[in-house]
Amino acid sequence: MxxxxxxxxxxxxxxxxxxxxxxxxxxxxxxxxxxxxxxxxxxxxxxxxxxxxxxxxxxxxxxxxxxxxxxxxxxxxxxxxxxxxxxxxxxxxxxxxxxxxxxxxxxxxxxxxxxxxxxxxxxxxxxxxxxxxxxxxxxxxxxxxxxxxxxxxxxARPPEVAPIFDQPGVLTPAKKLVIEPSFQYGYSSSDRVALIGYTIIPAILIGLIDVRQVKTSTYVSALAFRYGLTNRLEIEAKVPYVHATTDTISREIFTGSANDNAFGASGSGLGDVEATIRYQLNQGTERLPYFIGWLRYKSRTGRDPFEVTTDCVTRCVANTTGTGLPLSMPTGTGFQAIQPGITWLFPSDPAVFFGTFSYLHNFTRSNVSRTVLGGQQEFLGDIRAGDIFEFSFGVGLSLNEKASFSIGYDQSIIWPTKQNGATVPGSVRVTLGTLLVGYSYRFSKRYTLNVSVGAGLTRDTPDLQVTVRLPITF
Structure with a gap:
């Protein structure tokens, strides 16, 4: 157990x-x-x-x-x-x-x-x-x-503005043709003889006439052709047709007359044909304007002041018969000229500032004679019209995609005319100042309407100048 x-x-x-x-x-x-x-x-x-x-x-x-x-x-x-x-x-x-x-x-x-x-x-x-x-x-x-x-x-092209000066700022595109019909009306009222537009009244008017007032109306219809060789180079040809009328109000001296007399004259015909080449020098930036250099040549295809008949029997100097005034109006200046210049444009949104500097040099004419009554010739010798320095400036605003507005100022300083190396008596330096406003409306890429109005600011400047242009691009 x-x-x-x-x-x-x-x-x-x-x-x-x-x-x-x-x-x-x-x-x-x-x-x-x-x-x-x-x-x-x-x-x-x-x-x-x-x-x-x-x-x-x-x-x-x-x-x-x-x-x-x-x-x-x-x-x-x-x-x-x-x-x-x-x-x-x-x-x-x-x-x-x-x-x-x-x-x-x-x-x-x-x-x-x-x-x-x-x-x-x-x-x-x-x-x-x-x-x-x-x-x-x-x-x-x-x-x-x-x-x-x-x-x-x-x-690379400058912006377009409503043109108010003779020289455009925007060049024609390459391989494009612009046909520009234009019409210009000018009116002037002066109490002394001066160079005005296409009219050159002879500076020597010594006789029975004491010129008090000269009223001149000038109508110039022109057709210009511009073609763009490249986007920065263009050529232009301009053909004008001139109609001019003048009314001279004067009083005879040495006769005791107390009444004023009126003398009228008119003339029509081809004016001085011009040719111009323009080149855009640079591509403008925000700090540097566009610069366009140009060179214009003016012929003397128009009827000049020495070809028209003057109201004198044999001589206009110290002559007691005749008025000493031309019986018809010339349509050209009578002198060939060349004019270099530069145009600048500076865009500054929403405005575009622009201007021009130029110098016109008239070539001397030798052995010049003036036509008097009866077809006789009065020998004058060598004549050289005064050179012209011109500058202008303005500002253009775009109102919308089709319309634009411009306002500017143009001034020309004309030096005295010389005969046989000496200044013609009574010929002085003249200053012409014009205030210009312009409006441009583009109907389409092909058609544009340009209208400008000029008002004279000095006594020697034409009182009114209205220009209408319609450039058509092909």
């Missing part, structure tokens, strides 16, 4: 040890599983925190992107406003002013900077904001194919 009891107790102890070992073996994996789950949970928490931080960063990036887009819309909106106010559209065939190019370049730089500073900004958002699109929604307007990030190519 004791032996069995000891064995039983031993077996019971072994069983207990065995069961304890099994229990311990089953408990250890459970603890390890709990540790692993805690580690994974911590990792998930860290990942969630990182994702939350990334989400916050993305929100900040989106806010920056929205601010950049609003800034770009504002810049592009100004560009659209400038174009609506008469600026030019890139790619539409009309000139682009430096201010437009600067605006587009600023917008492009801003877009590029935005793309570089915000790498998560989709490319189509920036590139979709086309020049001229106020919304920046990727819907480009007609004539605006360039993206914001690329500045449109500036036009």
């Amino acid at each position: 004791k032996t069995w009891s000891l064995r039983g107790i031993g077996l019971a102890g072994c069983s207990t040890l065995l069961l304890g070992s099994l229990a311990h073996a089953q408990t250890q994996p459970a603890v390890e599983d709990v540790d692993t789950s805690a580690t994974k949970l911590e990792a998930l928490k860290r990942e969630v925190a990182e994702q939350a931080a990334a989400l916050d960063a993305m929100k900040q990036s989106m806010a920056q992107q929205e601010a950049t887009i609003r800034e770009l819309r504002g810049v592009l909106g100004l560009d659209v406003l400038a174009r609506k106010r008469g600026g030019q559209r890139a790619g539409s065939g009309t000139p682009v002013t430096p201010s437009d190019a600067a605006t587009a370049a600023t917008a492009g730089a801003a877009a590029t900077s935005a793309t570089q500073s915000v790498p998560n900004l989709p490319a189509n958002v920036v590139q979709g904001a086309q020049p001229g699109s106020a919304q920046g929604d990727g819907m480009p307007l007609a004539g605006d194919p360039e993206p914001v990030g690329v500045a449109p190519q500036r036009d």
Whole structure:
């Protein structure tokens, strides 16, 4: 009995040890599983925190992107406003002013900077904001194919303005022909003899006439042809037809007469044909104007003052018969001339400033004779009309895409006429000052109407001058 009891107790102890070992073996994996789950949970928490931080960063990036887009819309909106106010559209065939190019370049730089500073900004958002699109929604307007990030190519031609001077500022495009019919009316009233327009009244008027007042009306119809050899070089030929009338109110001296007499004369015919060549010297920038150099040659194809018959029997000097006035009006100046000059244009949105400097040199005529009554000739010798220095300046404004307005001032200084090397008695330096306003309206790419009005500011200047031009492009 004791032996069995000891064995039983031993077996019971072994069983207990065995069961304890099994229990311990089953408990250890459970603890390890709990540790692993805690580690994974911590990792998930860290990942969630990182994702939350990334989400916050993305929100900040989106806010920056929205601010950049609003800034770009504002810049592009100004560009659209400038174009609506008469600026030019890139790619539409009309000139682009430096201010437009600067605006587009600023917008492009801003877009590029935005793309570089915000790498998560989709490319189509920036590139979709086309020049001229106020919304920046990727819907480009007609004539605006360039993206914001690329500045449109500036036009090398100066901007067009309403012409008020004789010399245009915008050259004819290459291989294009412009035919410009024009009509000019001028009226002047002066109490002394002077050089006026196409009329040169002989400066020597010594006789029975004391000239008190001369009223002259001049009508000039002209046809000009301009052809563009290149985009920066053009040639021009101008053929005028002149009709002039004059009424002279005077009183005879040495006769005791107290009555004024009126003498009238008129004349019509071909005027002085002109030829001009123009070349654009540079491509203007925001700080440097466009410069266009030109050279004009004026012939003497018109009937000059020495060819018309003068109301004298044999001589107009110390002659007691005749008035000493021309019986018909000349249609030309009677002198060949060459005139170099330079025209400048400076765009400053929304205006364009422009001006001209030139010098006209009249060539001397030798062995000149004047025709008097009966067809006789009065020998005068060598005659040289005074040279002319001219300068002008003005400003042009674009009212809309078709209309423009200009205002300016033109001044000419005429030196005295010389005969046989000596100044003609009574011939003095004359200053002509004219205030000019002009209006231009473009009906289409082919037809444009230009109207200008000039008012004389000095006594020697024609009182009124009205010019109408209709350039037609082929």
